[in-house]
Amino acid sequence: MKNILVTGGAGFIGSNFINHTLKERDDYFIVNLDKLTYAGNLENLKPSQDKRNYRFVKGDIVNSELVNFIFEKYRIKYVINFAAESHVDRSILGSEIFYRTNVIGTNVLLETARKFEVEKFLQVSTDEVYGSLGSSGFFTESTPLSPNSPYSSSKAAADMMALSFHHTFGLPVVVTRCSNNYGSYQFPEKLIPLMIINSLKGKPLPVYGDGLNVRDWIYVIDHNNAINLVLEKGVCGEVYNIGAGNEMPNIQIIKLILNYIKKSEDLIQYVKDRPGHDRRYAIDSSKIQSQLNWRPEFSFEDAIIKTIDWYIENKNWWERIISGEYEKYYNSQYKNR
Numbered sequence: 082m083k084n085i086l087v088t089g090g091a092g093f094i095g096s097n098f099i100n101h102t103l104k105e106r107d108d109y110f111i112v113n114l115d116k117l118t119y120a121g122n123l124e125n126l127k128p129s130q131d132k133r134n135y136r137f138v139k140g141d142i143v144n145s146e147l148v149n150f151i152f153e154k155y156r157i158k159y160v161i162n163f164a165a166e167s168h169v170d171r172s173i174l175g176s177e178i179f180y181r182t183n184v185i186g187t188n189v190l191l192e193t194a195r196k197f198e199v200e201k202f203l204q205v206s207t208d209e210v211y212g213s214l215g216s217s218g219f220f221t222e223s224t225p226l227s228p229n230s231p232y233s234s235s236k237a238a239a240d241m242m243a244l245s246f247h248h249t250f251g252l253p254v255v256v257t258r259c260s261n262n263y264g265s266y267q268f269p270e271k272l273i274p275l276m277i278i279n280s281l282k283g284k285p286l287p288v289y290g291d292g293l294n295v296r297d298w299i300y301v302i303d304h305n306n307a308i309n310l311v312l313e314k315g316v317c318g319e320v321y322n323i324g325a326g327n328e329m330p331n332i333q334i335i336k337l338i339l340n341y342i343k344k345s346e347d348l349i350q351y352v353k354d355r356p357g358h359d360r361r362y363a364i365d366s367s368k369i370q371s372q373l374n375w376r377p378e379f380s381f382e383d384a385i386i387k388t389i390d391w392y393i394e395n396k397n398w399w400e401r402i403i404s405g406e407y408e409k410y411y412n413s414q415y416k417n418r
Protein backbone atom coordinates (compact mmCIF):
# COMPACT_ATOMS: atom_id res chain seq x y z
CA MET A 82 0.00 0.00 0.00
CA LYS A 83 1.13 3.54 -0.80
CA ASN A 84 -0.11 5.79 2.00
CA ILE A 85 -0.74 9.18 0.43
CA LEU A 86 -1.82 12.44 2.01
CA VAL A 87 -3.81 14.44 -0.53
CA THR A 88 -4.52 17.98 0.68
CA GLY A 89 -7.36 20.02 -0.80
CA GLY A 90 -8.99 16.86 -2.10
CA ALA A 91 -12.51 18.29 -1.85
CA GLY A 92 -11.77 20.98 -4.43
CA PHE A 93 -11.97 20.78 -8.21
CA ILE A 94 -8.69 19.12 -9.20
CA GLY A 95 -8.17 17.20 -5.95
CA SER A 96 -11.59 15.54 -6.02
CA ASN A 97 -11.17 14.56 -9.65
CA PHE A 98 -7.75 13.20 -8.70
CA ILE A 99 -9.08 11.07 -5.85
CA ASN A 100 -12.10 9.73 -7.78
CA HIS A 101 -10.05 8.95 -10.86
CA THR A 102 -7.09 7.43 -9.01
CA LEU A 103 -9.11 5.24 -6.65
CA LYS A 104 -11.07 3.85 -9.60
CA GLU A 105 -7.84 2.44 -10.98
CA ARG A 106 -5.57 1.86 -7.97
CA ASP A 107 -6.38 -0.31 -5.00
CA ASP A 108 -2.75 -0.24 -3.87
CA TYR A 109 -3.15 3.44 -2.87
CA PHE A 110 -4.49 4.45 0.55
CA ILE A 111 -5.55 8.09 0.33
CA VAL A 112 -6.11 10.41 3.28
CA ASN A 113 -7.80 13.63 2.15
CA LEU A 114 -7.13 16.62 4.41
CA ASP A 115 -9.37 19.54 3.47
CA LYS A 116 -10.56 22.59 5.37
CA LEU A 117 -13.80 22.71 3.35
CA THR A 118 -13.55 26.39 2.48
CA TYR A 119 -16.15 27.83 0.10
CA ALA A 120 -14.35 25.85 -2.65
CA GLY A 121 -14.36 22.46 -0.91
CA ASN A 122 -17.37 20.21 -1.41
CA LEU A 123 -17.67 16.65 -0.14
CA GLU A 124 -20.39 15.98 -2.70
CA ASN A 125 -17.58 15.85 -5.28
CA LEU A 126 -16.23 12.74 -3.58
CA LYS A 127 -19.35 10.57 -3.63
CA PRO A 128 -17.71 7.97 -5.90
CA SER A 129 -14.88 7.50 -3.35
CA GLN A 130 -16.44 8.12 0.05
CA ASP A 131 -17.18 4.49 0.89
CA LYS A 132 -13.95 2.99 -0.39
CA ARG A 133 -11.94 1.12 2.22
CA ASN A 134 -8.72 2.75 1.02
CA TYR A 135 -10.02 6.33 1.48
CA ARG A 136 -10.33 8.57 4.55
CA PHE A 137 -11.46 12.19 4.88
CA VAL A 138 -10.18 14.52 7.59
CA LYS A 139 -11.65 18.01 7.89
CA GLY A 140 -8.88 20.42 8.84
CA ASP A 141 -6.43 23.13 7.96
CA ILE A 142 -2.94 22.49 6.52
CA VAL A 143 -1.75 25.40 8.68
CA ASN A 144 -2.59 23.35 11.80
CA SER A 145 0.75 21.73 12.52
CA GLU A 146 -0.55 19.59 15.37
CA LEU A 147 -3.25 18.08 13.19
CA VAL A 148 -0.87 17.55 10.28
CA ASN A 149 1.61 15.76 12.57
CA PHE A 150 -1.20 13.60 13.94
CA ILE A 151 -2.24 12.56 10.42
CA PHE A 152 1.30 11.67 9.34
CA GLU A 153 1.74 9.53 12.41
CA LYS A 154 -1.65 7.85 12.47
CA TYR A 155 -1.74 6.98 8.78
CA ARG A 156 2.02 6.41 8.32
CA ILE A 157 2.05 8.87 5.43
CA LYS A 158 4.82 8.26 2.89
CA TYR A 159 3.65 10.45 0.00
CA VAL A 160 2.17 13.93 -0.08
CA ILE A 161 0.33 15.68 -2.91
CA ASN A 162 -0.34 19.28 -1.95
CA PHE A 163 -3.36 20.57 -3.87
CA ALA A 164 -4.71 22.66 -0.97
CA ALA A 165 -4.71 26.33 -1.82
CA GLU A 166 -6.72 29.45 -2.19
CA SER A 167 -6.91 29.29 -5.97
CA HIS A 168 -8.82 32.23 -7.43
CA VAL A 169 -6.91 35.26 -8.75
CA ASP A 170 -9.86 37.68 -8.42
CA ARG A 171 -10.36 36.77 -4.76
CA SER A 172 -6.63 37.35 -4.13
CA ILE A 173 -7.13 40.89 -5.45
CA LEU A 174 -10.08 41.44 -3.12
CA GLY A 175 -8.09 40.17 -0.10
CA SER A 176 -4.62 38.63 -0.12
CA GLU A 177 -4.03 37.54 3.48
CA ILE A 178 -5.68 34.12 3.36
CA PHE A 179 -3.67 33.37 0.20
CA TYR A 180 -0.36 33.82 2.00
CA ARG A 181 -1.65 32.01 5.07
CA THR A 182 -2.81 28.88 3.31
CA ASN A 183 -0.53 28.78 0.29
CA VAL A 184 2.70 29.81 2.02
CA ILE A 185 2.42 29.00 5.73
CA GLY A 186 0.34 25.90 5.06
CA THR A 187 2.90 24.57 2.58
CA ASN A 188 5.65 25.26 5.12
CA VAL A 189 3.82 23.18 7.74
CA LEU A 190 3.47 20.31 5.27
CA LEU A 191 7.14 20.50 4.24
CA GLU A 192 8.40 20.54 7.82
CA THR A 193 6.18 17.62 8.78
CA ALA A 194 7.15 15.66 5.68
CA ARG A 195 10.80 16.20 6.62
CA LYS A 196 10.22 15.01 10.15
CA PHE A 197 8.44 11.84 9.01
CA GLU A 198 10.91 11.20 6.15
CA VAL A 199 8.40 10.85 3.35
CA GLU A 200 9.35 9.15 0.11
CA LYS A 201 7.96 11.89 -2.10
CA PHE A 202 6.41 15.33 -1.74
CA LEU A 203 4.59 16.61 -4.81
CA GLN A 204 3.90 20.34 -4.77
CA VAL A 205 1.09 21.25 -7.18
CA SER A 206 2.22 24.57 -8.58
CA THR A 207 0.91 26.51 -11.57
CA ASP A 208 2.08 28.12 -14.82
CA GLU A 209 1.04 31.47 -13.33
CA VAL A 210 4.31 31.53 -11.38
CA TYR A 211 6.08 32.41 -14.66
CA GLY A 212 4.10 35.62 -15.12
CA SER A 213 2.86 36.71 -18.53
CA LEU A 214 4.02 36.08 -22.11
CA GLY A 215 3.91 38.38 -25.11
CA SER A 216 2.42 37.15 -28.36
CA SER A 217 5.12 34.50 -28.90
CA GLY A 218 7.17 32.00 -26.90
CA PHE A 219 6.38 29.39 -24.25
CA PHE A 220 7.07 28.83 -20.56
CA THR A 221 9.75 26.20 -20.04
CA GLU A 222 10.89 24.89 -16.66
CA SER A 223 13.83 27.30 -16.77
CA THR A 224 11.77 30.43 -17.45
CA PRO A 225 12.44 32.75 -14.48
CA LEU A 226 9.56 33.02 -12.02
CA SER A 227 7.84 36.39 -12.25
CA PRO A 228 4.40 36.15 -10.60
CA ASN A 229 2.05 39.11 -10.97
CA SER A 230 -0.92 38.59 -8.63
CA PRO A 231 -1.15 37.94 -4.89
CA TYR A 232 -2.36 34.43 -5.83
CA SER A 233 0.54 33.65 -8.14
CA SER A 234 3.12 35.21 -5.82
CA SER A 235 1.88 32.96 -2.99
CA LYS A 236 2.09 29.92 -5.30
CA ALA A 237 5.59 30.94 -6.45
CA ALA A 238 6.69 31.20 -2.82
CA ALA A 239 5.33 27.71 -2.07
CA ASP A 240 6.95 26.30 -5.22
CA MET A 241 10.37 27.73 -4.32
CA MET A 242 10.02 26.71 -0.68
CA ALA A 243 9.43 23.11 -1.75
CA LEU A 244 12.51 23.17 -4.00
CA SER A 245 14.57 24.74 -1.22
CA PHE A 246 13.65 21.85 1.10
CA HIS A 247 15.05 19.48 -1.50
CA HIS A 248 18.22 21.53 -1.94
CA THR A 249 18.88 22.13 1.75
CA PHE A 250 17.50 19.04 3.49
CA GLY A 251 17.36 16.49 0.70
CA LEU A 252 13.56 16.23 1.02
CA PRO A 253 12.37 14.23 -2.02
CA VAL A 254 10.36 17.01 -3.63
CA VAL A 255 8.89 17.23 -7.13
CA VAL A 256 7.05 20.27 -8.46
CA THR A 257 4.44 20.37 -11.23
CA ARG A 258 3.42 23.57 -13.01
CA CYS A 259 0.23 23.07 -14.94
CA SER A 260 -1.80 25.35 -17.17
CA ASN A 261 -5.53 26.20 -16.83
CA ASN A 262 -7.70 23.18 -16.05
CA TYR A 263 -11.33 22.58 -17.00
CA GLY A 264 -13.73 19.72 -16.33
CA SER A 265 -16.41 18.54 -13.92
CA TYR A 266 -16.73 19.94 -10.36
CA GLN A 267 -14.92 23.21 -11.12
CA PHE A 268 -16.19 26.00 -8.90
CA PRO A 269 -18.32 28.45 -10.92
CA GLU A 270 -16.10 31.47 -10.14
CA LYS A 271 -13.63 30.26 -12.82
CA LEU A 272 -14.02 31.28 -16.47
CA ILE A 273 -15.42 28.12 -18.09
CA PRO A 274 -18.03 27.05 -15.49
CA LEU A 275 -19.05 30.68 -14.92
CA MET A 276 -19.71 31.19 -18.62
CA ILE A 277 -21.55 27.86 -18.97
CA ILE A 278 -23.83 28.58 -16.02
CA ASN A 279 -24.54 32.19 -17.01
CA SER A 280 -25.36 31.04 -20.55
CA LEU A 281 -27.73 28.39 -19.22
CA LYS A 282 -29.42 30.99 -17.02
CA GLY A 283 -29.48 33.66 -19.77
CA LYS A 284 -27.39 36.01 -17.59
CA PRO A 285 -24.73 38.42 -19.00
CA LEU A 286 -21.28 36.91 -19.58
CA PRO A 287 -18.69 39.28 -18.04
CA VAL A 288 -15.59 39.39 -20.28
CA TYR A 289 -12.59 41.16 -18.76
CA GLY A 290 -10.85 43.74 -20.96
CA ASP A 291 -10.86 43.01 -24.69
CA GLY A 292 -11.43 39.25 -24.28
CA LEU A 293 -8.17 38.53 -26.07
CA ASN A 294 -6.17 37.31 -23.08
CA VAL A 295 -4.93 33.83 -23.88
CA ARG A 296 -4.98 30.78 -21.62
CA ASP A 297 -3.63 27.30 -22.39
CA TRP A 298 -6.33 24.72 -21.48
CA ILE A 299 -5.98 21.16 -20.22
CA TYR A 300 -8.68 18.67 -19.25
CA VAL A 301 -8.46 17.89 -15.54
CA ILE A 302 -8.02 14.12 -16.10
CA ASP A 303 -4.96 14.75 -18.26
CA HIS A 304 -3.49 16.90 -15.47
CA ASN A 305 -4.19 14.21 -12.89
CA ASN A 306 -2.66 11.45 -15.01
CA ALA A 307 0.48 13.58 -15.22
CA ILE A 308 0.47 14.05 -11.44
CA ASN A 309 0.27 10.30 -10.88
CA LEU A 310 3.17 9.79 -13.27
CA VAL A 311 5.31 12.46 -11.60
CA LEU A 312 4.51 10.93 -8.21
CA GLU A 313 5.76 7.56 -9.42
CA LYS A 314 8.58 8.43 -11.76
CA GLY A 315 9.45 12.12 -11.34
CA VAL A 316 13.06 12.82 -10.41
CA CYS A 317 13.41 14.53 -7.03
CA GLY A 318 14.40 18.18 -7.18
CA GLU A 319 12.89 18.50 -10.67
CA VAL A 320 10.08 20.67 -11.99
CA TYR A 321 7.65 19.38 -14.64
CA ASN A 322 5.50 21.66 -16.77
CA ILE A 323 2.12 20.16 -17.67
CA GLY A 324 0.08 21.46 -20.58
CA ALA A 325 -1.89 20.13 -23.52
CA GLY A 326 -1.08 22.75 -26.17
CA ASN A 327 -4.54 24.37 -26.31
CA GLU A 328 -3.98 28.09 -26.37
CA MET A 329 -7.10 30.13 -26.86
CA PRO A 330 -8.31 33.71 -26.40
CA ASN A 331 -11.05 33.87 -23.76
CA ILE A 332 -13.63 35.26 -26.18
CA GLN A 333 -13.26 32.21 -28.45
CA ILE A 334 -14.19 29.83 -25.62
CA ILE A 335 -17.07 32.05 -24.56
CA LYS A 336 -18.49 32.05 -28.11
CA LEU A 337 -18.04 28.28 -28.35
CA ILE A 338 -20.04 27.82 -25.12
CA LEU A 339 -22.83 30.17 -26.26
CA ASN A 340 -22.98 28.47 -29.61
CA TYR A 341 -23.21 24.95 -28.11
CA ILE A 342 -25.90 26.03 -25.62
CA LYS A 343 -27.66 27.88 -28.47
CA LYS A 344 -27.75 31.24 -26.74
CA SER A 345 -27.24 34.64 -28.38
CA GLU A 346 -23.87 36.40 -28.40
CA ASP A 347 -25.79 39.44 -27.18
CA LEU A 348 -25.25 38.01 -23.68
CA ILE A 349 -21.54 38.92 -23.95
CA GLN A 350 -20.76 41.95 -21.82
CA TYR A 351 -17.30 43.53 -21.91
CA VAL A 352 -16.48 44.71 -18.38
CA LYS A 353 -13.61 46.46 -16.59
CA ASP A 354 -10.38 44.50 -16.85
CA ARG A 355 -8.87 42.48 -14.00
CA PRO A 356 -6.11 44.59 -12.37
CA GLY A 357 -2.69 43.25 -13.43
CA HIS A 358 -4.35 40.80 -15.85
CA ASP A 359 -1.72 38.44 -17.35
CA ARG A 360 -1.98 38.59 -21.13
CA ARG A 361 -0.93 35.15 -22.27
CA TYR A 362 0.06 31.75 -20.86
CA ALA A 363 1.49 28.95 -22.99
CA ILE A 364 3.22 25.86 -21.69
CA ASP A 365 6.10 23.94 -23.22
CA SER A 366 5.53 20.42 -21.84
CA SER A 367 8.24 18.68 -23.86
CA LYS A 368 10.18 17.69 -20.71
CA ILE A 369 7.43 15.54 -19.16
CA GLN A 370 6.62 14.17 -22.60
CA SER A 371 10.17 13.10 -23.42
CA GLN A 372 11.39 12.13 -19.93
CA LEU A 373 8.27 10.51 -18.43
CA ASN A 374 6.44 9.63 -21.62
CA TRP A 375 3.30 11.54 -20.67
CA ARG A 376 0.81 12.60 -23.35
CA PRO A 377 -2.54 14.37 -23.03
CA GLU A 378 -5.32 11.94 -24.00
CA PHE A 379 -8.23 14.34 -24.46
CA SER A 380 -8.72 16.77 -27.32
CA PHE A 381 -10.08 20.19 -26.36
CA GLU A 382 -12.91 19.79 -28.88
CA ASP A 383 -14.23 16.63 -27.17
CA ALA A 384 -13.48 17.45 -23.55
CA ILE A 385 -15.05 20.91 -23.61
CA ILE A 386 -18.30 19.38 -24.85
CA LYS A 387 -18.09 16.68 -22.15
CA THR A 388 -17.63 19.49 -19.63
CA ILE A 389 -20.54 21.62 -20.88
CA ASP A 390 -22.76 18.51 -20.87
CA TRP A 391 -21.67 17.74 -17.29
CA TYR A 392 -22.84 21.19 -16.14
CA ILE A 393 -26.10 20.77 -18.06
CA GLU A 394 -26.69 17.38 -16.41
CA ASN A 395 -25.56 18.41 -12.91
CA LYS A 396 -27.64 21.51 -12.38
CA ASN A 397 -28.35 20.45 -8.76
CA TRP A 398 -24.63 20.51 -7.96
CA TRP A 399 -24.08 24.10 -9.10
CA GLU A 400 -27.47 25.44 -8.05
CA ARG A 401 -26.67 24.55 -4.45
CA ILE A 402 -23.38 26.44 -4.83
CA ILE A 403 -24.64 29.60 -6.47
CA SER A 404 -27.28 30.17 -3.84
CA GLY A 405 -25.96 31.45 -0.50
CA GLU A 406 -22.40 32.58 0.23
CA TYR A 407 -21.16 32.47 -3.36
CA GLU A 408 -23.94 34.83 -4.44
CA LYS A 409 -22.50 37.50 -2.12
CA TYR A 410 -19.04 37.13 -3.68
CA TYR A 411 -20.52 37.27 -7.21
CA ASN A 412 -22.45 40.44 -6.52
CA SER A 413 -19.45 42.23 -5.02
CA GLN A 414 -17.01 41.02 -7.72
CA TYR A 415 -19.12 42.14 -10.68
CA LYS A 416 -21.03 45.07 -9.11
CA ASN A 417 -18.98 48.00 -10.47
CA ARG A 418 -17.71 46.43 -13.68
Ligand code: NAD
Pocket residue numbers: 088089090091092093094095114115116117118119120121122140141142143162163164165166167168182186205206207208236258259260261262263268
Ligand atom coordinates in the same frame (compact mmCIF):
# COMPACT_ATOMS: atom_id res chain seq x y z
P1 NAD B 1 -10.04 24.70 -5.60
O1 NAD B 1 -10.13 26.10 -5.09
O2 NAD B 1 -11.16 24.15 -6.39
O3 NAD B 1 -9.80 23.71 -4.37
C1 NAD B 1 -8.93 24.00 -3.32
C2 NAD B 1 -9.25 23.05 -2.16
O4 NAD B 1 -8.33 23.32 -1.09
C3 NAD B 1 -10.67 23.22 -1.58
O5 NAD B 1 -11.25 21.96 -1.37
C4 NAD B 1 -10.42 23.91 -0.24
O6 NAD B 1 -11.39 23.59 0.74
C5 NAD B 1 -9.05 23.38 0.13
N1 NAD B 1 -8.32 24.26 1.06
C6 NAD B 1 -8.17 25.61 0.95
N2 NAD B 1 -7.47 26.08 2.01
C7 NAD B 1 -7.15 25.01 2.77
C8 NAD B 1 -6.43 24.85 3.98
N3 NAD B 1 -5.90 25.91 4.62
N4 NAD B 1 -6.28 23.61 4.49
C9 NAD B 1 -6.84 22.54 3.86
N5 NAD B 1 -7.55 22.63 2.72
C10 NAD B 1 -7.70 23.85 2.18
O7 NAD B 1 -8.67 24.66 -6.41
P2 NAD B 1 -8.27 23.77 -7.68
O8 NAD B 1 -8.62 24.51 -8.91
O9 NAD B 1 -8.75 22.38 -7.49
O10 NAD B 1 -6.68 23.82 -7.55
C11 NAD B 1 -5.97 22.83 -6.82
C12 NAD B 1 -4.49 23.14 -6.86
O11 NAD B 1 -4.03 23.17 -8.20
C13 NAD B 1 -4.12 24.50 -6.27
O12 NAD B 1 -2.92 24.38 -5.57
C14 NAD B 1 -3.94 25.39 -7.49
O13 NAD B 1 -3.03 26.44 -7.22
C15 NAD B 1 -3.37 24.38 -8.48
N6 NAD B 1 -3.61 24.67 -9.90
C16 NAD B 1 -4.87 24.92 -10.35
C17 NAD B 1 -5.10 25.12 -11.70
C18 NAD B 1 -6.48 25.39 -12.23
O14 NAD B 1 -6.63 25.68 -13.42
N7 NAD B 1 -7.53 25.27 -11.45
C19 NAD B 1 -4.02 25.10 -12.59
C20 NAD B 1 -2.73 24.83 -12.10
C21 NAD B 1 -2.54 24.61 -10.75
Ligand code: TDX
Pocket residue numbers: 167168169170206207208209260261262270271272273275287288289290294295296331355
Ligand atom coordinates in the same frame (compact mmCIF):
# COMPACT_ATOMS: atom_id res chain seq x y z
O1 TDX C 1 -15.58 36.57 -15.19
C1 TDX C 1 -14.50 36.34 -15.75
N1 TDX C 1 -14.22 36.96 -16.94
C2 TDX C 1 -13.05 36.81 -17.61
O2 TDX C 1 -12.85 37.38 -18.69
C3 TDX C 1 -13.48 35.48 -15.18
C4 TDX C 1 -13.72 34.78 -13.88
C5 TDX C 1 -12.30 35.32 -15.88
N2 TDX C 1 -12.08 35.98 -17.05
C6 TDX C 1 -10.77 35.78 -17.74
C7 TDX C 1 -9.55 36.05 -16.89
C8 TDX C 1 -8.52 35.10 -17.46
O3 TDX C 1 -7.90 35.69 -18.58
O4 TDX C 1 -10.68 34.40 -18.09
C9 TDX C 1 -9.34 33.91 -17.94
C10 TDX C 1 -9.34 32.75 -16.97
O5 TDX C 1 -9.66 33.25 -15.70
P1 TDX C 1 -9.76 32.30 -14.40
O6 TDX C 1 -10.72 31.20 -14.69
O7 TDX C 1 -10.00 33.17 -13.23
O8 TDX C 1 -8.31 31.63 -14.37
P2 TDX C 1 -6.83 32.24 -14.28
O9 TDX C 1 -6.82 33.59 -13.70
O10 TDX C 1 -6.19 32.07 -15.63
O11 TDX C 1 -6.18 31.22 -13.23
C11 TDX C 1 -6.44 29.80 -13.33
O12 TDX C 1 -5.39 29.12 -13.95
C12 TDX C 1 -4.21 28.88 -13.23
C13 TDX C 1 -6.75 29.18 -11.98
O13 TDX C 1 -7.77 29.91 -11.34
C14 TDX C 1 -5.53 29.10 -11.11
O14 TDX C 1 -5.82 28.43 -9.89
C15 TDX C 1 -4.47 28.35 -11.84
O15 TDX C 1 -3.28 28.38 -11.10
